[in-house]
Amino acid sequence: xxxxxxxxxxxxxxxxxxxxxxxxxxxxxxxxxxxxxxxxxxxxxxxxxxxxxxxxxxxxxxxxxxxxxxxxxxxxxxxxxxxxxxxxxxxxxxxxxxxxxxxxxxxxxxxxxxxxxxxxxxxxxxxxxxxxxxxxxxxxxxxxxxxxxxxxxxxxxxxxxxxxxxxxxxxxxxxxxxxxxxxxxxxxxxxxxxxxxxxxxxxxxxxxxxxxxxxxxxxxxxxxxxxxxxxxxxxxxxxxxxxxxxxxxxxxxxxxxxxxxxxxxxxxxxxxxxxxxxxxxxxxxxxxxxxxxxxxxxxxxxxxxxxxxxxxxxxxxxxxxxxxxxxxxxxxxxxxxxxxxxxxxxxxxxxxxxxxxxxxxxxxxxxxxxxxxxxxxxxxxxxxxxxxxxxxxxxxxxxxxxxxxxxxxxxxxxxxxxxxxxxxxxxxxxxxxxxxxxxxxxxxxxxxxxxxxxxxxxxxxxxxxxxxxxxxxxxxxxxxxxxxxxxxxxxxxxxxxxxxxxxxxxxxxxxxxxxxxxxxxxxxxxxxxxxxxxxxxxxxxxxxxxxxxxxxxxxxxx
Amino acid sequence: xxxxxxxxxxxxxxxxxxxxxxxxxxxxxxxxxxxxxxxxxxxxxxxxxxxxxxxxxxxxxxxxxxxxxxxxxxxxxxxxxxxxxxxxxxxxxxxxxx
Numbered sequence: 001x002x003x004x005x006x007x008x009x010x011x012x013x014x015x016x017x018x019x020x021x022x023x024x025x026x027x028x029x030x031x032x033x034x035x036x037x038x039x040x041x042x043x044x045x046x047x048x049x050x051x052x053x054x055x056x057x058x059x060x061x062x063x064x065x066x067x068x069x070x071x072x073x074x075x076x077x078x079x080x081x082x083x084x085x086x087x088x089x090x091x092x093x094x095x096x097x098x099x100x101x102x103x104x105x106x107x108x109x110x111x112x113x114x115x116x117x118x119x120x121x122x123x124x125x126x127x128x129x130x131x132x133x134x135x136x137x138x139x140x141x142x143x144x145x146x147x148x149x150x151x152x153x154x155x156x157x158x159x160x161x162x163x164x165x166x167x168x169x170x171x172x173x174x175x176x177x178x179x180x181x182x183x184x185x186x187x188x189x190x191x192x193x194x195x196x197x198x199x200x201x202x203x204x205x206x207x208x209x210x211x212x213x214x215x216x217x218x219x220x221x222x223x224x225x226x227x228x229x230x231x232x233x234x235x236x237x238x239x240x241x242x243x244x245x246x247x248x249x250x251x252x253x254x255x256x257x258x259x260x261x262x263x264x265x266x267x268x269x270x271x272x273x274x275x276x277x278x279x280x281x282x283x284x285x286x287x288x289x290x291x292x293x294x295x296x297x298x299x300x301x302x303x304x305x306x307x308x309x310x311x312x313x314x315x316x317x318x319x320x321x322x323x324x325x326x327x328x329x330x331x332x333x334x335x336x337x338x339x340x341x342x343x344x345x346x347x348x349x350x351x352x353x354x355x356x357x358x359x360x361x362x363x364x365x366x367x368x369x370x371x372x373x374x375x376x377x378x379x380x381x382x383x384x385x386x387x388x389x390x391x392x393x394x395x396x397x398x399x400x401x402x403x404x405x406x407x408x409x410x411x412x413x414x415x416x417x418x419x420x421x422x423x424x425x426x427x428x429x430x431x432x433x434x435x436x437x438x439x440x441x442x443x444x445x446x447x448x449x450x451x452x453x454x455x456x457x458x459x460x461x462x463x464x465x466x467x468x469x470x471x472x473x474x475x476x477x478x479x480x481x482x483x484x485x486x487x488x489x490x491x492x493x494x495x496x497x498x499x500x501x502x503x504x505x506x507x508x509x510x511x512x513x514x515x516x517x518x519x520x521x522x523x524x525x526x527x528x529x530x531x532x533x534x535x536x537x538x539x540x541x542x543x544x545x546x547x548x549x550x551x552x553x554x555x556x557x558x
Numbered sequence: 559x560x561x562x563x564x565x566x567x568x569x570x571x572x573x574x575x576x577x578x579x580x581x582x583x584x585x586x587x588x589x590x591x592x593x594x595x596x597x598x599x600x601x602x603x604x605x606x607x608x609x610x611x612x613x614x615x616x617x618x619x620x621x622x623x624x625x626x627x628x629x630x631x632x633x634x635x636x637x638x639x640x641x642x643x644x645x646x647x648x649x650x651x652x653x654x655x656x
Contacts, residue, residue: 171623221591226627490612491579491580491613492580492611492612493612493613493616494612496612497613497615500619501619501647501652504622504623505648505652527647530642530646530647531612
């Protein structure tokens with residue numbers, strides 16, 4: 001059964017776009033039922049839209065996939081290859097602006113995202129930005145019933161506008177921290193993902209002396225390289241505060257072993273940042289810094305759709321929001337018939353691939369995320385975000401996913417008293433086995449601890465845990481069809497380095513790059529293999545991986 | 559890790575020796591930031607640098623970003639091991655290695 005709301009939403013999308021090329025091709029005008037829509041429009045992926053987006057961005061053609069006016073293109077967070085451009089109409093963007101408005105409070109807020117520099121326009125006059133940046137960059141434009149002016153007027157933001165709507169590519173962590181530290185009354189932090197919040201505190205841990213000095217003197221150091229024009233604008237908005245500097249110095253000199261956030265900002269009540277799925281490991285690390293300050297996941301959103309809301313502190317359960325998107329779901333387990341279900345047809349406890357039809361011209365689009373349904377009550381679906389489908393791997397039919405690997409990592413941390421900051425995994429086709437790459441934390445003398453351990457024992461433990469978590473894997477191991485998994489430790493900051501390099505090359509916002517989980521191409525393999533911590537493994541072990549630089553799965557299948 | 563600095567007008571040469579890893583990379587970052595003001599050409603001499611970790615590479619990338627704004631950065635005398643790391647990580651396309 002389909003609810004009226006969902007039905008109406010779909011009909012509205014079809015009506016809005018009936019004269020677009022896609023609308024005419026699939027006869028949107030005549031599609032009056034969900035069933036007719038599903039029978040007519042095939043399931044799609046980004047590759048179906050890429051040539052159409054080329055036509056709009058390069059030639060300026062209009063009304064191809066949507067008739068609605070574009071606000072811009074969102075750069076998606078792919079981890080390799082050519083970044084994807086996701087069209088974003090004003091109507092599509094409105095839901096994100098409204099969501100941001102709901103998060104805004106009267107008190108002081110530190111925002112950890114920005115609008116990217118608008119350096120050029122595509123042939124269709126649309127610009128490139130991250131969705132979060134587009135929300136900020138709407139400027140004075142009124143969209144929906146919420147205007148940027150109203151949002152800005154509603155709250156107080158620690159960062160000056162020059163750091164929120166940027167005119168140049170820059171590392172703004174230092175400057176954002178500087179203004180935020182100076183403001184003792186900070187009440188909330190908003191970031192797209194928990195990764196960004198953890199990085200902020202890690203930066204603070206290493207650079208607090210310079211920041212305190214700048215607050216004491218009111219002079220922003222040359223550490224931060226921005227254009228002279230921007231520097232003078234920012235410095236004009238920054239006033240020295242020796243008393244606050246003294247206060248902060250005393251806090252930082254006590255160290256970072258105890259949660260430090262509320263010592264810095266006594267009024268800090270919440271951190272809003274998505275921290276489920278691929279970001280779950282960072283959410284765990286966040287508590288080291290924020291302690292009992294409430295962490296709220298906020299939104300389950302991608303550039304293509306805002307799908308869920310979670311406003312309860314410490315909860316990872318989202319409520320499906322179908323107000324602005326038409327959703328379908330394909331069971332992960334089943335007959336593989338690709339028969340899509342509607343929200344009312346979902347079963348508690350089962351995992352589903354998410355298919356969306358949105359206000360920006362994507363129809364029956366495979367989002368690539370897998371969710372698990374918790375329950376369906378009064379037409380409302382509650383779910384958790386589990387993993388990205390493209391980060392899943394099978395040698396046979398075991399379907400190992402990023403969440404399962406994370407669970408193994410977490411169990412290993414508990415068992416051996418280690419702190420792992422990041423992880424990824426690789427399928428070794430020569431050995432028919434998985435290798436889990438773990439990146440130890442930079443604190444707590446982790447490398448030394450690991451050096452004193454028997455890594456073979458850790459590997460055995462991880463293999464046993466993986467067999468328990470994924471019973472098909474366990475069965476294949478018993479039958480001798482797969483070899484035991486291996487564990488290799490990476491140098492601290494490897495994942496951050498990978499992100500830094502991608503960001504440097506793409507000139508993109510940091511929240512547009514998702515963490516690497518499965519090493520699925522030679523570029524990732526080479527990079528992560530080369531970052532194995534040689535102090536923790538024998539030269540033979542390292543050689544095993546480095547020898548494979550030229551023997552990736554793809555190359556070997558040629 | 560030891561760092562020797564030579565400032566010649568707007569040209570700064572920093573000769574690094576030893577290992578640049580998680581524990582020593584912040585030292586290089588501090589030295590760099592304390593001395594880079596007004597520098598138009600930064601030369602990093604790696605003749606005696608034996609090893610560079612991912613933390614070190616992150617600082618090198620920061621240096622490159624700073625110098626992109628105020629001049630140029632050149633890395634000299636890179637040994638085979640570090641050269642291979644630059645190659646594999648894609649740094650070779652980002653940096654100017656002589």
